[in-house]
Amino acid sequence: MPWYIYLAFKQLFPSGRFPFFTAISVLGVTLGVAVLIIVTSVMGGFGYEIRRMIVETEGEIDVKATGYLSDPKDVLAQITAIPGVAAATPYVKSVVGVQANGRPAYPIFRGVEVSTIESVANLSRFTNPRGALANLDDDGVVVSSQLATSLGVRVGDKIEVYSPLLIEKLKNDEVFFPREFRVVGELYIGHQQLDSSTIYGTLRAAQELYGLGRSVHGIYVRVKPGIDEHGVVAQLNATLPRATTRAYSWMESWADFLWVLNLEKSINFFLLLFIVIIAAFSVMSSLLISVVRKTREIGLLGALGARPRDVALCFCAQAFIIGLTGTAIGVGVGFGVLAIRNDLVHGIARLMQRQDTLRQFYQFSDLPSHTLTSDLVLTVVAAIFVSTLAGLLPAWRAARLKPVEALRSE
Amino acid sequence: MSGAVLAAQGMRKSYQSGDRRIEVLRGVDLAVGAGESVSIRGESGSGKSTLLNLLAGLDAPDGGTLAWGGEPAQANRRAGFLGIVFQSFYLIPEIDALANVLMAARMVKAPGAAERARAKELIARVGLAERATHLPAQLSGGERQRVAVARALMNSPKLLLADEPTGNLDEHTGDAVVELLLGLCRETQTALVLVTHNTAYAAKTGRQLFLRDGALS
Ligand SMILES: Nc1ncnc2c1ncn2[C@@H]1O[C@H](COP(=O)(O)OP(=O)(O)OP(=O)(O)O)[C@@H](O)[C@H]1O
Ligand SMILES: [Mg+2]
Numbered sequence: 297m298p299w300y301i302y303l304a305f306k307q308l309f310p311s312g313r314f315p316f317f318t319a320i321s322v323l324g325v326t327l328g329v330a331v332l333i334i335v336t337s338v339m340g341g342f343g344y345e346i347r348r349m350i351v352e353t354e355g356e357i358d359v360k361a362t363g364y365l366s367d368p369k370d371v372l373a374q375i376t377a378i379p380g381v382a383a384a385t386p387y388v389k390s391v392v393g394v395q396a397n398g399r400p401a402y403p404i405f406r407g408v409e410v411s412t413i414e415s416v417a418n419l420s421r422f423t424n425p426r427g428a429l430a431n432l433d434d435d436g437v438v439v440s441s442q443l444a445t446s447l448g449v450r451v452g453d454k455i456e457v458y459s460p461l462l463i464e465k466l467k468n469d470e471v472f473f474p475r476e477f478r479v480v481g482e483l484y485i486g487h488q489q490l491d492s493s494t495i496y497g498t499l500r501a502a503q504e505l506y507g508l509g510r511s512v513h514g515i516y517v518r519v520k521p522g523i524d525e526h527g528v529v530a531q532l533n534a535t536l537p538r539a540t541t542r543a544y545s546w547m548e549s550w551a552d553f554l555w556v557l558n559l560e561k562s563i564n565f566f567l568l569l570f571i572v573i574i575a576a577f578s579v580m581s582s583l584l585i586s587v588v589r590k591t592r593e594i595g596l597l598g599a600l601g602a603r604p605r606d607v608a609l610c611f612c613a614q615a616f617i618i619g620l621t622g623t624a625i626g627v628g629v630g631f632g633v634l635a636i637r638n639d640l641v642h643g644i645a646r647l648m649q650r651q652d653t654l655r656q657f658y659q660f661s662d663l664p665s666h667t668l669t670s671d672l673v674l675t676v677v678a679a680i681f682v683s684t685l686a687g688l689l690p691a692w693r694a695a696r697l698k699p700v701e702a703l704r705s706e
Numbered sequence: 707m708s709g710a711v712l713a714a715q716g717m718r719k720s721y722q723s724g725d726r727r728i729e730v731l732r733g734v735d736l737a738v739g740a741g742e743s744v745s746i747r748g749e750s751g752s753g754k755s756t757l758l759n760l761l762a763g764l765d766a767p768d769g770g771t772l773a774w775g776g777e778p779a780q781a782n783r784r785a786g787f788l789g790i791v792f793q794s795f796y797l798i799p800e801i802d803a804l805a806n807v808l809m810a811a812r813m814v815k816a817p818g819a820a821e822r823a824r825a826k827e828l829i830a831r832v833g834l835a836e837r838a839t840h841l842p843a844q845l846s847g848g849e850r851q852r853v854a855v856a857r858a859l860m861n862s863p864k865l866l867l868a869d870e871p872t873g874n875l876d877e878h879t880g881d882a883v884v885e886l887l888l889g890l891c892r893e894t895q896t897a898l899v900l901v902t903h904n905t906a907y908a909a910k911t912g913r914q915l916f917l918r919d920g921a922l923s
Contacts, residue, residue, distance in 0.1 A: 303801075311802070596798070601785025
């Protein structure tokens with residue numbers, strides 16, 4: 297071990313003790329790292345839950361038709377023949393006009409095949425009453441919760457649906473009537489994006505609304521557990537005719553939304569990184585004090601033959617060791633807190649007598665957590681890097697000291 | 707003198723203080739042979755410490771040449787070539803006496819078993835075998851200076867420079883330290899340059915010099 301590393305250790309932990317100055321410096325980094333890990337993990341957890349919700353309502357893969365698929369049976373057979381595909385179900389999806397209680401809305405109408413939709417999407421988990429989707433007939437619809445609220449409809453009410461097809465009829469001076477549907481259920485997935493305005497109806501009803509005949513807009517695909525969906529997407533795109541269809545993973549379909557989600561996380565990361573940066577300033581100031589306090593010893597090191605570069609390394613090493621120790625403890629504390637996060641949240645809620653509020657207003661009654669290795673690595677590297685940077689100024693000051701003047705100082 | 711451990715010629719040094727220029731050294735010549743002991747006396751402020759720092763290569767002279775063991779003095783040779791003892795002991799407070807002695811060896815290379823054994827031996831030689839694991843704060847002034855002497859000798863230097871090593875010690879302790887320095891240097895054939903105010907100590911060295919008006923006599 298070079299002397300400067302040895303001395304760096306000894307100055308931070310003289311004879312195995314953990315002195316106050318070291319403890320404070322380490323604590324700052326620890327806090328920063330722990331908070332970074334907790335927040336990125338919880339945000340990652342939200343992202344992970346959202347992924348689960350998307351996948352559970354739409355499957356992992358969306359085979360979109362350019363225009364429409366006039367013969368979905370063939371394509372369905374081709375899709376299900378691919379190993380790794382668990383199930384597939386056709387859909388029709390487009391915007392409609394809706395009116396109820398005199399209030400208009402323009403939601404997306406999704407026509408799904410009632411017999412197969414559940415093998416791809418576990419929607420019945422999210423409907424009220426449960427299983428409303430499975431019992432859907434051609435005159436019934438399931439309405440997403442926010443839409444139901446804004447239209448002021450409940451289960452059993454009627455809504456009127458206008459499709460773009462009716463506009464065509466209107467142009468030809470034909471008489472038209474809106475199609476009437478009965479609300480048989482509400483859909484509450486628990487995510488704003490998914491709950492805002494969707495109507496689920498049968499495939500046949502949707503085909504009639506659009507005058508599609510037997511054609512569909514696309515096919516949702518469920519991948520077998522443990523199979524990478526991107527591989528299946530590539531296989532699908534290789535197998536299916538390029539002119540009529542294109543397969544997208546859920547990530548591609550939701551790219552914009554995921555981008556925003558990721559942006560939120562990045563912004564959070566950089567804001568919280570400031571805790572580490574502030575901790576680094578405290579590391580810097582205590583090392584600067586140490587340089588001043590040890591001026592004579594630094595002079596002595598020079599007299600013993602230490603090169604200025606090695607003196608600098610001695611202080612950089614101290615900053616690095618503080619960063620490393622703080623980060624290591626911070627990772628431990630972070631994961632420790634994550635492990636008991638739900639006890640903490642519930643404990644606080646109980647203290648404030650707000651258990652029900654929590655359940656009502658949060659999408660998840662438990663706090664999710666999902667730590668990405670990339671986030672963990674980024675946190676660790678950033679924390680150690682920033683702490684080590686903090687050693688540069690003290691190191692430079694120490695290296696600049698001339699032995700003779702340092703020894704002379706009182 | 708050829709083969710001299712230390713050869714300094716025409717060493718000059720001046721300091722700027724305010725608008726005045728103080729010429730402290732005006733051409734000092736000094737040659738010290740292997741194993742020789744030299745004492746330098748002089749009034750306070752005559753430039754003894756300045757000279758010693760120049761000889762140690764810790765400070766750059768304004769003029770003159772300096773050779774260690776017949777070759778030009780260079781900072782990277784210092785750790786292996788010479789040892790220094792200061793008036794203040796400058797021990798590193800975080801590490802024990804033995805580790806302080808070993809520190810000199812670390813500057814040259816990572817210490818092995820041989821270096822550890824030598825450090826123990828030196829600590830014993832300066833009479834601190836019992837105190838080897840004490841931190842500097844747990845040692846008396848005299849004991850600390852003895853650790854500093856052991857540290858200066860750690861790398862088996864050819865030359866030992868001592869700047870008033872007894873300055874911070876009482877008479878009795880000072881006597882012991884000087885005896886130790888002289889004895890060890892004699893034993894190990896290390897050349898010694900001893901700066902001191904004390905005539906009695908100076909008398910014990912092989913050659914006695916005075917620093918006066920910026921030159922040795
Ligand atoms: N860095 C400096 N800047 C300005 N003047 C200096 C500096 N270092 C030393 N001097 C001056 O040089 C002169 C010699 O100083 P030095 O320390 O060498 O004396 P000394 O002989 O060792 O004295 P003492 O016996 O008191 O230790 C003094 O007048 C001192 O004020
Ligand atoms: Mg002096």
